[in-house]
Amino acid sequence: MSKTPTGDFSLINIGQLVTNNSQLGEGQLGIINNAAISIVDGKVAWVGQTSNVDKSLQIVDANGDCVIPGFVDSHSHIIFAGDRSNEFAARMAGIPYSAGGIKVTTAATRAASEQELKINAQRLIAEMHESGTTTIEIKSGYGLDVETEKRSVKVASELTVEVTFLGAHVVATEFADNPDAYVDLVAGPMLDACLPYSKWIDVFCDKGAFTTSQTKKILEAGIANGLKPRVHLNQLEQGDAVGMAIELDCASADHLTYLTDGDIDALAKSNTVAGLVPACEFSTRSPFYPRARDLLDAGSVVSLSPDCNPGSSYSSNMPFCIALAVREMHMTVDESLYAATMGGAKALRRNDVGHLTVGANADLVLLNAPTYVHFAYRPGVPLIKTTWKDGNVVFAKGASA
Numbered sequence: 458m459s460k461t462p463t464g465d466f467s468l469i470n471i472g473q474l475v476t477n478n479s480q481l482g483e484g485q486l487g488i489i490n491n492a493a494i495s496i497v498d499g500k501v502a503w504v505g506q507t508s509n510v511d512k513s514l515q516i517v518d519a520n521g522d523c524v525i526p527g528f529v530d531s532h533s534h535i536i537f538a539g540d541r542s543n544e545f546a547a548r549m550a551g552i553p554y555s556a557g558g559i560k561v562t563t564a565a566t567r568a569a570s571e572q573e574l575k576i577n578a579q580r581l582i583a584e585m586h587e588s589g590t591t592t593i594e595i596k597s598g599y600g601l602d603v604e605t606e607k608r609s610v611k612v613a614s615e616l617t618v619e620v621t622f623l624g625a626h627v628v629a630t631e632f633a634d635n636p637d638a639y640v641d642l643v644a645g646p647m648l649d650a651c652l653p654y655s656k657w658i659d660v661f662c663d664k665g666a667f668t669t670s671q672t673k674k675i676l677e678a679g680i681a682n683g684l685k686p687r688v689h690l691n692q693l694e695q696g697d698a699v700g701m702a703i704e705l706d707c708a709s710a711d712h713l714t715y716l717t718d719g720d721i722d723a724l725a726k727s728n729t730v731a732g733l734v735p736a737c738e739f740s741t742r743s744p745f746y747p748r749a750r751d752l753l754d755a756g757s758v759v760s761l762s763p764d765c766n767p768g769s770s771y772s773s774n775m776p777f778c779i780a781l782a783v784r785e786m787h788m789t790v791d792e793s794l795y796a797a798t799m800g801g802a803k804a805l806r807r808n809d810v811g812h813l814t815v816g817a818n819a820d821l822v823l824l825n826a827p828t829y830v831h832f833a834y835r836p837g838v839p840l841i842k843t844t845w846k847d848g849n850v851v852f853a854k855g856a857s858a
């Protein structure tokens with residue numbers, strides 16, 4: 458049993474509290490030093506100086522360490538079975554990544570029971586909690602038939618409210634000779650079966666997956682049925698779909714490894730978040746990373762996510778993405794932390810997570826470090842002491858949460 462409080466409590470002696478509200482503290486991260494925060498009924502009830510805290514609540518002492526909002530992971534593919542470590546090893550020996558590997562996971566996923574899929578996803582969610590993530594979007598996309606896609610979104614809906622139907626991950630093998638018939642299946646019977654469990658619709662619009670016009674057709678079918686669109690774009694080649702994504706008001710366009718100056722200008726003027734997934738460039742040994750610096754300088758909102766999936770990026774770890782964003786994409790540490798929290802919230806169009814303003818969900822993380830800068834300064838080191846979601850402990854170092 459954890460000794461760390463769950464329920465109503467005040468966390469005091471926080472050396473550095475990141476609120477992500479510039480009205481509450483310094484800079485874009487809204488930093489308060491010597492801070493305290495009170496949690497009541499799973500929400501943030503008060504934020505201020507430790508000297509002014511309500512001492513009637515149960516007290517937790519942060520001992521001068523840093524507290525941040527829980528990470529918001531707006532892009533994960535954790536409903537799958539099987540393992541592709543051989544593919545990874547071969548890639549590191551020179552065989553390039555391609556979208557075709559998705560079909561290997563599809564065969565294993567079709568063979569897995571609902572319970573097996575759920576246990577595997579829960580294992581990955583536990584890893585996410587351990588690395589500070591409290592909000593998780595989960596996609597289907599390894600079923601590629603009506604029954605397995607439905608099973609996938611059903612399992613996802615038992616684990617999160619942010620469920621994404623990605624039947625259009627790649628054309629199923631059975632439709633290799635007639636991809637448009639697969640598009641009709643996804644936009645018709647498969648969509649109908651997955652609708653009750655889904656909030657979002659996504660398409661992998663890229664080389665070896667779906668064309669811009671196929672993508673538009675599928676996203677429009679989802680929108681017509683009340684789903685909200687998001688999209689995978691420009692991971693493997695420079696495509697032409699950024700304008701379409703913006704026109705359909707996609708909440709995020711993700712990957713964006715390839716971008717023109719025109720794409721960057723258009724994204725900066727839009728409501729579509731640039732969803733960057735640098736662990737994918739790392740794990741696919743991409744020759745370059747997305748132009749995060751140019752996106753931010755143009756005024757685009759950027760999110761960060763590990764893109765957890767068994768093929769292109771088998772990491773669930775947001776601190777690793779922060780380290781990569783700083784080192785490889787020239788984002789500042791502050792920009793990276795903001796992207797991993799508020800950026801993700803914006804990519805999911807949520808205003809109750811990603812920040813620690815009064816009334817927000819009590820999703821917060823106590824570090825074993827005086828500052829969040831350590832995520833980039835001490836890469837690979839587990840720095841999370843306690844993770845709370847809705848005021849409840851979901852991870853406590855050295856204790857079973």
Ligand code: NIG
Nearest residue numbers: 558559661764766767768769
């Ligand atoms: O986000 N890009 C498309 N989908 C996944 C990769 C899926 C796989 O290789 O299994 C991604 O990188």
Ligand code: FE
Nearest residue numbers: 532534689764
């Ligand atoms: Fe992805």
